Amino acid sequence: MRIRKETALAYTFLSPVLLFYAIFLVIPVLFSLFISFTDWGGFDLESMEWVGLKNYRKILSPESNFLHPVLTNTFLYAFGTVAISFCSALAVSFFISRLRFQGLWRTLYFLPSVTTIVAIGNVWLYMYNPTNGLINGIITGLGFRSVNFLDDPHHALLSVIVAGGWLGIGSSVLILSAGLKAIPDNYYEAASLEGAGAMRQYISITLPLLRPTILFVLITSFIGGLQSFTLTLVMTKNGGPGDSTNVGALEMYNQAFSFGNWGIASAMAFVLFVAILIITLVQLFIFRRGGVESY
Amino acid sequence: MKPQRTPWISYAVILLGSVLMVFPFLDMVFSSFKSASEYASLRYSLLPQTFVFDNYKLAFEQLKLAMLFKNSLLRSVSITLLVLLTSSLAGYVLAKLKFPGKQLIFRFILATMMFPAFLFFIPNYYITVHFPLAGGNDLFGAGGSGGLAASQLGLIVPFAVSGFGIFLMRQFIMGIEDAYIEAARIDGARELRIFAQLVLPMTAPVLATLAIFEFINSWNEFIWALLMNSVNTDLATLPVGIQMLKSHLDPTLTQPLVMAGLVIATVPVLLAFILLQKHYVRGMMNSGLK
Numbered sequence: 001m002r003i004r005k006e007t008a009l010a011y012t013f014l015s016p017v018l019l020f021y022a023i024f025l026v027i028p029v030l031f032s033l034f035i036s037f038t039d040w041g042g043f044d045l046e047s048m049e050w051v052g053l054k055n056y057r058k059i060l061s062p063e064s065n066f067l068h069p070v071l072t073n074t075f076l077y078a079f080g081t082v083a084i085s086f087c088s089a090l091a092v093s094f095f096i097s098r099l100r101f102q103g104l105w106r107t108l109y110f111l112p113s114v115t116t117i118v119a120i121g122n123v124w125l126y127m128y129n130p131t132n133g134l135i136n137g138i139i140t141g142l143g144f145r146s147v148n149f150l151d152d153p154h155h156a157l158l159s160v161i162v163a164g165g166w167l168g169i170g171s172s173v174l175i176l177s178a179g180l181k182a183i184p185d186n187y188y189e190a191a192s193l194e195g196a197g198a199m200r201q202y203i204s205i206t207l208p209l210l211r212p213t214i215l216f217v218l219i220t221s222f223i224g225g226l227q228s229f230t231l232t233l234v235m236t237k238n239g240g241p242g243d244s245t246n247v248g249a250l251e252m253y254n255q256a257f258s259f260g261n262w263g264i265a266s267a268m269a270f271v272l273f274v275a276i277l278i279i280t281l282v283q284l285f286i287f288r289r290g291g292v293e294s295y
Numbered sequence: 296m297k298p299q300r301t302p303w304i305s306y307a308v309i310l311l312g313s314v315l316m317v318f319p320f321l322d323m324v325f326s327s328f329k330s331a332s333e334y335a336s337l338r339y340s341l342l343p344q345t346f347v348f349d350n351y352k353l354a355f356e357q358l359k360l361a362m363l364f365k366n367s368l369l370r371s372v373s374i375t376l377l378v379l380l381t382s383s384l385a386g387y388v389l390a391k392l393k394f395p396g397k398q399l400i401f402r403f404i405l406a407t408m409m410f411p412a413f414l415f416f417i418p419n420y421y422i423t424v425h426f427p428l429a430g431g432n433d434l435f436g437a438g439g440s441g442g443l444a445a446s447q448l449g450l451i452v453p454f455a456v457s458g459f460g461i462f463l464m465r466q467f468i469m470g471i472e473d474a475y476i477e478a479a480r481i482d483g484a485r486e487l488r489i490f491a492q493l494v495l496p497m498t499a500p501v502l503a504t505l506a507i508f509e510f511i512n513s514w515n516e517f518i519w520a521l522l523m524n525s526v527n528t529d530l531a532t533l534p535v536g537i538q539m540l541k542s543h544l545d546p547t548l549t550q551p552l553v554m555a556g557l558v559i560a561t562v563p564v565l566l567a568f569i570l571l572q573k574h575y576v577r578g579m580m581n582s583g584l585k
Contacts (some may be wrong), residue, residue, distance in 0.1 A: 001527075004534070006392050006393060006394055007394040007395060008390065009388075009486050010388045010392045010394040010397070011394070013384045013385065013387070013388045013392075013427065013490075014363040014384070014385055014388055014400065016381055016456070017381050017384070017404075017456050017461065018400075019387045020381070020455055020456040021403070021407065021456065023422065024415070024419055024422070024452075024453050024456075025407055025415070027409065027418070027422065028414075028415050028418035028419050028422060029410070029418070030420070031418040031422070032414060032415075032417055032418040035417065038583055041416075042420075042421065044437075059574030066374075069359060073521055075376070088312070091308070092308075092309065092312055092322045095296060095304075095305040095308045095309050096300075096305075096309060097301065098302045098424075099305055099306060099309060103572065103576060105313065105574065106576055107569060107572045107576065108313045108316055108317060109312070109313070109316050109569075110572075110576070111316060111317065111320065111568075112316065112319075114511045114515070114564065114565065114568045115320075115515065115561050115564075116514070116515035116517060116533075116534040116536050116557075116560060116561060117515065117517055117534075118517055118534040118535075118537060118557065118560075119323065119557040119560065119561045120319075122323075122554070122557060123319045123322060123323045123554075123557070124319065125321065126323075126326065126554075127322060128321060132338065132339050133339060133343070134318075134322060134336070134339050136339070137338065137340075138479070160348075164428065165474075166315075166316075169316070170316075174576065174579055174580055175580075176512065177580060179582040181580070209310070226411075227412065227413055229413065230517055230518055234517075234538065243428075249411075249413040252413060253413070253416065253518070254441075255418050256416070257416075257420075257522065257525070262417060263297065265417055266417055266418075269413060269414050269417065272411075272413070273410075273411060273414050277409070279410065
């Protein structure tokens with residue numbers, strides 16, 4: 001009797017959560033999978049037309065812009081932002097660990113992470129402005145010609161990546177700092193007694209012991225980068241010029257909500273989702289071998 | 296590592312980096328005080344030649360700031376309260392009660408965190424707009440004027456549960472001694488009372504972390520709010536209202552105005568964050584890796 005009461009209680013407490021996931025997660029995923037096999041403008045359900053694999057064939061065909069440049073850009077964006085934010089965060093978290101007022105410094109680096117992307121995107125747009133922006137102010141001040149960062153297809157993607165990498169530093173610093181704190185002080189003390197210098201200690205103690213944290217940061221921020229599109233939306237609206245900054249989730253968003261191709265957009269969402277899922281599983285495997293059991 | 300000498304190089308690197316992190320914010324604040332003509336001039340300068348407050352006056356006139364603020368605040372407060380409630384209830388159940396299906400539900404909640412947000416914009420947009428019996432819709436979700444998006448519910452309901460929140464609460468509540476709960480049960484306390492008066496107060500530190508996290512995230516969330524605004528313009532939040540202002544008018548004229556709007560939208564949250572960062576940063580650092 002006691003056990004059945006506990007079961008009833010548990011499911012009563014869980015019912016709002018389970019109902020929510022049914023309506024806003026399970027049904028949507030199935031619905032979205034169904035839409036991806038139809039031709040639909042998102043209006044009434046009767047106007048849905050079953051087209052089988054047509055949408056998938058279309059976006060995966062060599063002529064489509066989805067594989068290239070859109071998915072290529074998605075990977076470049078994820079790679080670039082992770083490279084910038086991870087390398088910076090590794091250095092920053094190490095140097096902060098040697099200072100006083102660590103909380104203050106970490107907060108400063110974290111400020112972009114608690115700011116709306118609309119602000120981040122617009123401020124970087126202003127800094128990139130070819131006529132009155134800060135960065136071109138410095139470039140022309142040094143005697144070079146000003147660069148049209150976001151209107152030039154050769155520079156646009158890199159310009160968005162730099163902003164995105166800058167934005168990601170703070171959260172990586174937070175996680176890496178937590179990892180650094182978990183390394184016992186006496187390891188360093190013992191190394192100092194043996195005469196190891198700071199550089200030697202970092203390479204022989206810090207990096208090996210930090211490896212699970214490093215893998216965690218790399219993988220979560222890479223997956224985050226593959227999904228990200230808000231910054232690109234704010235800075236370039238539609239992934240322009242041309243498709244030079246366009247990424248998968250943004251193309252999906254515009255196909256659905258700018259052009260009303262809900263079928264194509266849903267197919268794109270699933271292709272991107274499956275790609276991310278495969279990458280996640282591969283990385284989980286690397287994780288396990290890299291010594292993170294609990295992830 | 297306790298440094299004996301002052302680590303000058305570390306200070307130099309971190310200070311330089313901090314300048315790079317904070318500078319864009321300074322640029323935003325200072326340019327919000329530039330006049331449109333100074334802004335349109337060809338040379339960059341950080342400081343305005345003369346500080347003008349016109350942009351703020353204009354921002355208050357042209358943006359429906361009262362509405363934007365109300366929507367942003369109502370949304371963030373509601374989502375935060377709902378997530379705290381659902382996360383602590385589910386977290387408690389998954390940490391302390393024994394029942395069939397527990398492992399399955401916990402695995403499911405972990406799995407929900409692997410689904411990327413972009414997968415849900417399309418179906419959830421349709422579901423929200425065609426929500427049965429909401430906003431004048433009939434039982435089949437037809438006939439109404441926007442379903443949940445007829446009111447602020449459209450901004451709130453799809454964010455009412457957070458897999459991360461449930462996970463965070465479960466991990467924390469697992470650390471509470473079973474003996475407390477057993478003792479209360481033996482004393483005859485009802486289950487809801489055990490949860491509300493015994494467990495919940497003990498979770499205060501992690502609730503604070505989760506509250507700050509959810510409030511900031513929902514205050515800043517942009518894409519869903521933009522979609523809801525496309526159904527019903529009365530649902531614009533601060534980020535949406537400011538971004539829309541930008542796309543409507545001549546960009547060179549409105550840029551300082553946009554900056555003023557962004558200062559209004561971000562600076563209160565940033566200041567609140569700096570005040571509360573201890574709860575947030577410590578909570579995140581303790582929970583980030585477990």
